[in-house]
Amino acid sequence: MELFNEHSKLASVILKDHSLLPVINRLGIKLGFGDVTIRTICEEKGIDLNFFVETINVFHYEAYFPEKRLLDFSVSMVIDYLVKTHQYYVNYLIPENDRLIELFLSADPDESTENDLVRKFYSKFKEEFVIHIHFEERVMFPYILELNRVIENPASRAQFKQKYPDYSISGFEKEHSNMDDKMDDLKNIIIKYLPPNYDQNRGNTFLANLFMFEKDLKNHSRIEDHILIPKVKQLEMVLQSHE
Amino acid sequence: MNNSLNKSIVLISLSDVILTGLSEILKGSIAGEIIQLRRGDEIIDFPGLVGNFLVIATPEELEKSTSLIRQILPATGGVQFMAICFDLTSVPTMPSISINDSSALICYKVNEILNSLDTNQGKEPDTELTRREIEVLQLLTKGYSNKEIADHLFVSTHTVISHRKNISEKTGIKSASGLTMYAILKKIIDVTDINPDELI
Numbered sequence: 001m002e003l004f005n006e007h008s009k010l011a012s013v014i015l016k017d018h019s020l021l022p023v024i025n026r027l028g029i030k031l032g033f034g035d036v037t038i039r040t041i042c043e044e045k046g047i048d049l050n051f052f053v054e055t056i057n058v059f060h061y062e063a064y065f066p067e068k069r070l071l072d073f074s075v076s077m078v079i080d081y082l083v084k085t086h087q088y089y090v091n092y093l094i095p096e097n098d099r100l101i102e103l104f105l106s107a108d109p110d111e112s113t114e115n116d117l118v119r120k121f122y123s124k125f126k127e128e129f130v131i132h133i134h135f136e137e138r139v140m141f142p143y144i145l146e147l148n149r150v151i152e153n154p155a156s157r158a159q160f161k162q163k164y165p166d167y168s169i170s171g172f173e174k175e176h177s178n179m180d181d182k183m184d185d186l187k188n189i190i191i192k193y194l195p196p197n198y199d200q201n202r203g204n205t206f207l208a209n210l211f212m213f214e215k216d217l218k219n220h221s222r223i224e225d226h227i228l229i230p231k232v233k234q235l236e237m238v239l240q241s242h243e
Numbered sequence: 244m245n246n247s248l249n250k251s252i253v254l255i256s257l258s259d260v261i262l263t264g265l266s267e268i269l270k271g272s273i274a275g276e277i278i279q280l281r282r283g284d285e286i287i288d289f290p291g292l293v294g295n296f297l298v299i300a301t302p303e304e305l306e307k308s309t310s311l312i313r314q315i316l317p318a319t320g321g322v323q324f325m326a327i328c329f330d331l332t333s334v335p336t337m338p339s340i341s342i343n344d345s346s347a348l349i350c351y352k353v354n355e356i357l358n359s360l361d362t363n364q365g366k367e368p369d370t371e372l373t374r375r376e377i378e379v380l381q382l383l384t385k386g387y388s389n390k391e392i393a394d395h396l397f398v399s400t401h402t403v404i405s406h407r408k409n410i411s412e413k414t415g416i417k418s419a420s421g422l423t424m425y426a427i428l429k430k431i432i433d434v435t436d437i438n439p440d441e442l443i
Contacts, residue, residue, distance in 0.1 A: 001276045002266075063278075063291035113434055117424050120440070124420060178418070185421030192415065193428045 003057050003064065006039040006049055013038070017060050019215060026084035027052055051077055059219050070227050075148045075235070078228055079141050085220050086133050093213050094126060100209055104202035112197050118189065125182045132179065143167070144228070147235050154242065167239070169232040180221060183214050249294030250357050251275040253312070255283050255304050261327065265299070265349070272350040273357065283308025286315045295321045295360040297353065299340070302326045321360040325353070370413045377431055379406040384423040384432050 004013050010033055014020060021031075028045050042049040051073050057064055101122055105115040143164060150160045160167075187210055190203065252269065254277055256262050262279045269277060275294070280286060283304050296316050298305070305324055316322050326339040338356055340349050372380065375396075382392045389407070393400045411417045416425050426432045 001278050063289045063293070065290050066288035067290070069288075114428060117427060117434070121420060121424055181417040182421065185416045185418050185424075188415040189421060189424055189428070193425060195428075 001061060004038065004053060004060065006042075006053055007037050009035055009037055010041055011035060013056065019212060020056055020059060022088055022216065023056060023059050026081065026088055027055065048073075048077060051081075055081065058222070059215075062218075065222065065226065067226060070223075071231060073227070075144060075228070075231055078223065078231070079145060082220065082224065082228070083137065083141065085216070086137060088216075089213075090130070090133060093209070093216070094130070097122075097206070097209055097213065098126075100202070100206040104198050104206045112195075114195055115198065118186075118194060121182075121186060121189070125179075125186065128182075129179060140169075144169070144232050144235075147232065147239065151235050151238055157239075157242070168236060169229055180214070180218060183210065183217065186210065187214070249275060250360055251292070251294060251296055252277045252353070252357075253280065253286065253296055253298045253316075254278065255280045255298065255300035255308070256327070257281055265327075268346045268349055269353060272354060275357075284311060286312055290315070293317055295357075297323045297325060297356055297360070299325045299327060299353075302328070302337075302339075323356050323360060325356060372410060372413060376406050376410050376413075379403060380410055380422060380426050381432055383407070383419060384426045384437055386437075 010024070010029070014024070028047050029041060033041055036044075038053060039049060041047075042052050050069075054066065054070060054073075058066075058070070101119065105119055146160060146163070147167065150157055187207065190207060196203070250273070252273065252275065254262055254265055256265075262281075266277050266279060278289065278292075283300065286308070292315075294317070298309075298312055300308075305326060309324065313322060324337065326335060326337055328335055328339045328341045331341060331343060338352070340352055344352070378396060379392055382395060387395065389400050389403045393403045396403070410422065414422070414425050416422050423432075423437065427434050427437075
């Protein structure tokens, strides 16, 4: 295991770990970048070099999580990344999962009860997941961004206090582990317990997509729970100390 | 992932020549990962490490960072230490490789220590549910709370929680709706016993 650094060629990074493809997309890079290093492409595209390097390393290597350095990134940069991740889930991964699960479960003309149960489990999971994303985007992220603005510009403090009289992120901390658990359960059920009355290849494709989703989601939760939330708590404390 | 079988090497050296050289020598002969660090305290950036570890570093570095490494690396797995010796005249006091050792000898020495790390091999975890666990599972799928299950079975809530933990460990399923599905697929309950729209 060797961490990527600013001198790594982006093409070799992707050749080494293709699950980073959507990650570099959401950081603002499209393919066809030739032989450039990470430093060069970040300069070209105006991307924060450290944020780019740390994000791909955290994603690539599960055990790596340099919490202290990650806490230095700005709230707006982290939220921007998280929002782009949400967009990727909602606009691509979830519809793709929907399509693949139907392909795989409905391959058997004598629709089995078991397959139908899996379908129900999946739709419930998806429903909760989408609600969770919407909650973060409509309630939690705007709150955090406004809090951040108040810290930078104390003049708007009264207005903020009026809008969020008992501001605190603790009320927002939600069930990330719950989401991860359910996705894990779905994988285990299909791999270990569901009778294989379906087309194996289609089943495999669905599972492969699910594995990718799971990895992405774990990283997403990790950034929210260990970077964003602690940062917000810091900001709240700063605000409180001014009162 | 089967963490108990996972054995990784943590290689610490300020010298890129040593880091790259040792990694190249070892990578063909070990199954686990090789984590390269320039300083021992960089281990703090890897809070997610699991399994067993062999830490290889200079004696000075080991003296400096052994206690930190012990703190960070998971207590569940074993940790062993090995020194890289540059001074060919001194007699090493701990397992060590010398800078002049051949590749084959280095691989041999490293693997010998890796093999000594406890891997719990052969201890297949039990996956059959006990009768009591099946009872708990049945009540759980009917939507009972832990407290209700405890009252029903005349045991403490604490016991129910411990049964649920064992059920999840054995089946690999954690959520209540996932467990309901498991129970149906394993014919522990009948799908007509529950309202699938509510419980799944």
